[in-house]
Amino acid sequence: MPMKVGSEPFKNRVDEGIQNTFMRGAVSGAQDRLEVKRLQAVEELGDWETWRLLGEQIRQHVLENLDYYLTQLSDNVAKLGGHVYFASTAEEAREYIAGVAKQKNAKKIVKSKSMVTEEIDLNHHLQADGLEVVETDLGEYILQLDNDLPSHIVAPALHRNKEQVQESFHSHHGYEGSSRPEELTKHARKMLRNDYLTADIGITGCNFAVAETGSVCIVTNEGNADLSTSLPKTQITVMGMERLVPTFEELEVLVNMLTRSAVGQKLPSYVTVLSGPRGEGDADGPEEFHLVIVDNGRSEILGTEFQPILQCIRCAACANVCPVYRHVGGHSYGSIYSGPVGAVLSPLLGGYDEYKELPFASTLCGACTDVCPVKIPLHELLHKHRQVIVEKEGRAPISERFLMSIFGMGSSSSGLYNMGSKIASKALKPIIKDSHISKGVGPLKNWMEAREFPAPNKERFRDWFENRAKGGNES
Amino acid sequence: MIGQIQNRQAFIEKISQKLKRSEVPSAIEPPQWSYAPQYQVLKDKTQDELLEVLQKQCQLINTSCVVTKLADLPGAVYETIQSYGGGPVIAWQDERFGHYGLTELFNERLPKEQVPVNTWDPAKGRENVSLAEKANVGITIAEQMLAESGTAVLFSYKNHGRAVNFLPEKSIILIPKSMIVPRMTQAAASLRKRVLQGEKVPPCINFISGPSNSADIELILVVGVHGPNYMTYIVIEDL
Numbered sequence: 001m002p003m004k005v006g007s008e009p010f011k012n013r014v015d016e017g018i019q020n021t022f023m024r025g026a027v028s029g030a031q032d033r034l035e036v037k038r039l040q041a042v043e044e045l046g047d048w049e050t051w052r053l054l055g056e057q058i059r060q061h062v063l064e065n066l067d068y069y070l071t072q073l074s075d076n077v078a079k080l081g082g083h084v085y086f087a088s089t090a091e092e093a094r095e096y097i098a099g100v101a102k103q104k105n106a107k108k109i110v111k112s113k114s115m116v117t118e119e120i121d122l123n124h125h126l127q128a129d130g131l132e133v134v135e136t137d138l139g140e141y142i143l144q145l146d147n148d149l150p151s152h153i154v155a156p157a158l159h160r161n162k163e164q165v166q167e168s169f170h171s172h173h174g175y176e177g178s179s180r181p182e183e184l185t186k187h188a189r190k191m192l193r194n195d196y197l198t199a200d201i202g203i204t205g206c207n208f209a210v211a212e213t214g215s216v217c218i219v220t221n222e223g224n225a226d227l228s229t230s231l232p233k234t235q236i237t238v239m240g241m242e243r244l245v246p247t248f249e250e251l252e253v254l255v256n257m258l259t260r261s262a263v264g265q266k267l268p269s270y271v272t273v274l275s276g277p278r279g280e281g282d283a284d285g286p287e288e289f290h291l292v293i294v295d296n297g298r299s300e301i302l303g304t305e306f307q308p309i310l311q312c313i314r315c316a317a318c319a320n321v322c323p324v325y326r327h328v329g330g331h332s333y334g335s336i337y338s339g340p341v342g343a344v345l346s347p348l349l350g351g352y353d354e355y356k357e358l359p360f361a362s363t364l365c366g367a368c369t370d371v372c373p374v375k376i377p378l379h380e381l382l383h384k385h386r387q388v389i390v391e392k393e394g395r396a397p398i399s400e401r402f403l404m405s406i407f408g409m410g411s412s413s414s415g416l417y418n419m420g421s422k423i424a425s426k427a428l429k430p431i432i433k434d435s436h437i438s439k440g441v442g443p444l445k446n447w448m449e450a451r452e453f454p455a456p457n458k459e460r461f462r463d464w465f466e467n468r469a470k471g472g473n474e475s
Numbered sequence: 476m477i478g479q480i481q482n483r484q485a486f487i488e489k490i491s492q493k494l495k496r497s498e499v500p501s502a503i504e505p506p507q508w509s510y511a512p513q514y515q516v517l518k519d520k521t522q523d524e525l526l527e528v529l530q531k532q533c534q535l536i537n538t539s540c541v542v543t544k545l546a547d548l549p550g551a552v553y554e555t556i557q558s559y560g561g562g563p564v565i566a567w568q569d570e571r572f573g574h575y576g577l578t579e580l581f582n583e584r585l586p587k588e589q590v591p592v593n594t595w596d597p598a599k600g601r602e603n604v605s606l607a608e609k610a611n612v613g614i615t616i617a618e619q620m621l622a623e624s625g626t627a628v629l630f631s632y633k634n635h636g637r638a639v640n641f642l643p644e645k646s647i648i649l650i651p652k653s654m655i656v657p658r659m660t661q662a663a664a665s666l667r668k669r670v671l672q673g674e675k676v677p678p679c680i681n682f683i684s685g686p687s688n689s690a691d692i693e694l695i696l697v698v699g700v701h702g703p704n705y706m707t708y709i710v711i712e713d714l
Contacts, residue, residue, distance in 0.1 A: 026693070026694075029694070030694050033694060034694075045512075045516065046512075046515075046516075047512045047515070050510045050512040051510075051512050051513075053509070053510050054508055054509075054510040054511070054512060054513075057508055057509060057510065058508065061505070061506060064494065065494075065500070065503050066490050066494065067487050067490040067491040067494060067496075067499045067500075068499050068500050068503045069503075070486075070487060070490070071483070071487055071499050074480050074483060075480075077478060077480075078477050078478040078479065078480050079477060079478075080478070080678075081476045081477065081478050082478045083478040083479045083480075083481075084478065084479070084480045084481070084483070085481045085482060086480075086481065086482040086483050086486035086487075087482070088482070088485070088486060088489075092482070096481075136701065137691070138689045138691040138692070138700060139689075139691035142691070142692070155690070155691060155694065156691070157691055157692070158694070160692075161693060162692050162693050162695075165692055181692040181693065181695045181697050182697050184692055185689060185692070185697040185699070185700055186699075188700070189699070189700060189701060192701060193608075193701075196701075197604070197608065212667075212670060213670055213676050215676060221687065221688050221689055221690075221700075222687050222688070222689045222700040222701050222702070223641055223687035223700065223701040223702025223703075224700070224701045226637065226640075226641050226681070226701075226702065227641055227642075227701050227702070229679075230637040230638050230641060230679075231604065231638070241490075246505040247505055247667055247670075248663040248664075248666045248667045248670070249505075249660075249663050249664060249667050250505065251663065252513070252659045252660055252662070252663035253513055255659070256513075256658075256659060263690075266532070266623055266624035266625075266684075267621070267624035267626050267659065267682060267684050268684065269536075269683065269684050269685055269686065269687050269688055269702070270681065270682070270683060270684075270687070270702070271626075271659075271681075271682035271684075272679065272680070272681055272682070273676075273679070273680040273681075273682075274678065274679055274680075275676045275677070275678050275679075275680075276478075276678055277678070278678055279632050279633060279677075279678050280633075281597045281633045282597065282632060282633050282636075282678065283595070283596075283597045283599065283600050283601065283603045283604070283633075283636055284603065284604055284636050284637050284638050285631070285637055285678055285679055289478075293486075295486060295489075299489050299490055299493055300493075302490060302493040302494065303493040303494060303495065
């Protein structure tokens, strides 16, 4: 699937999310558990604020010298015998990867979880070329069977319950077992083991590349990335161009911060550092290694006020504390990048035409900014988006523009303002109930679906003040 | 063989332009970072204290941690294999097994008891993968052990097949007690030191912390997904 997911308008997606009670329970439960685990992991480490300052400093330094580090990385990969392809667009990346598959006469590809390959819609294109593409991360594997979409950056199948997984395994594989997660997982293990052994190509994402050594680091708990890279003869790793560090020393810091922030683990079961293809005489590991470095709109963010979003290490801690994500779920964002990071990144990579609503789907409470391990000022970036959308792009919602123009007209003439404020209470009387307006009309309709509006006071402030100044009774 | 680099120039030029410079700097040293909290974690702990930290962490990651004297190592390995239901076993080809006194166990005692022990042999090529796939237990040796996270640091290359750590359902990792370090910081620093001395990085470095697991179904933890379901670290007292 491409970065954009679904074709429903924003409001329908949100309505659907809010009405999905299982999903809402799953999301709020997951948020609570993951945030508690994150807090414990952070507490144990101690001095987390200093870690965050270090994380921020490393990421900012890399972005400020991205041209240098990408040059160094690619030189070092090539020295190890790996091939590097710089893809400016999603299309270029897909074509290169499809080209490698064709050259290798590949039939089957195993894939470990990767957001950037979702972003460039890789699977569908490879499948259109007749290739069998198997997602090996358990969550992604479940989703792929039903062509479903990820709803969380780290736990993609969060919105599905175990009975749905059981049903899906039954209809696709004739699975007759129970809905116990242990048994379901065992089934997936059995099915996927054969895929690893028979695949021609393994495709992975990249948590971090190491410029100094030409290495890529991949983090999993399942071990699927390791089997995807140990057994097939060709490995293709796809990375967003900003996902690198200078040396092993910075890699260590960021991997630790990533896994603590994502799932509250000191380290996950598998942190794997791969450097080039297999060595001479090795009996496993890929014979050929390709690194595809993807821009796809990222360079347009560099050097702008939105540059800090490129510091992101994709831990999704921001989504795990977001009150909006909690209620609407991941699919409402209409992008593979959900939660606060998605609300900042999706309009930048996918454009305001598709994603202008997202920066407004936020309370600007700042919880996301507080938990971000690399100190991205997420809520400030959301606010900046709003400024750009309203001031530069002139794209405020029609109802808001209408309301503002009426207010502008009224407030720029003292006569009109005086009259308006005098008749407001009487004019709105038919829709006032218990001193509140609960049913919106016209431009207030959307806003008031979720909130009440206080009715205008019968006595205007200016009348009250004038009366008081004359020594009248306080009211 | 040197690999190919394609489409680099225009791609990098665009980035330089966005960074408002006319060309890529010829050298940038990673700066002296203003903060270094990582060196404070488990600082000044003795080897015994680090072992204690490791043992506690192993309980959290569903991993058994056995501590044994060198002389008792063959017995400890034998018992672990038995508790895992026997063979077949596959082990890396590594002379340290001999130094640790395991030759007799691998070559005589276990085979005599109908527990086949295969050694990863690069000359056999892909057949190694089939042997690893059929094996019940994989045995490897860690270069370092990270106390904080209960992590074995393993280097895979020619005689050290990657698949030995991933295909068998059970995994045994040996580690001398002297090689326990506080955390990943020390492992990264020693790797960097080797790089700066001009040493080649192994094509595959695994940091393994317990058996494979997933919580992708309703966030319920399941131990044993694609890699091993069970894991034992055997710490050899060598100090």
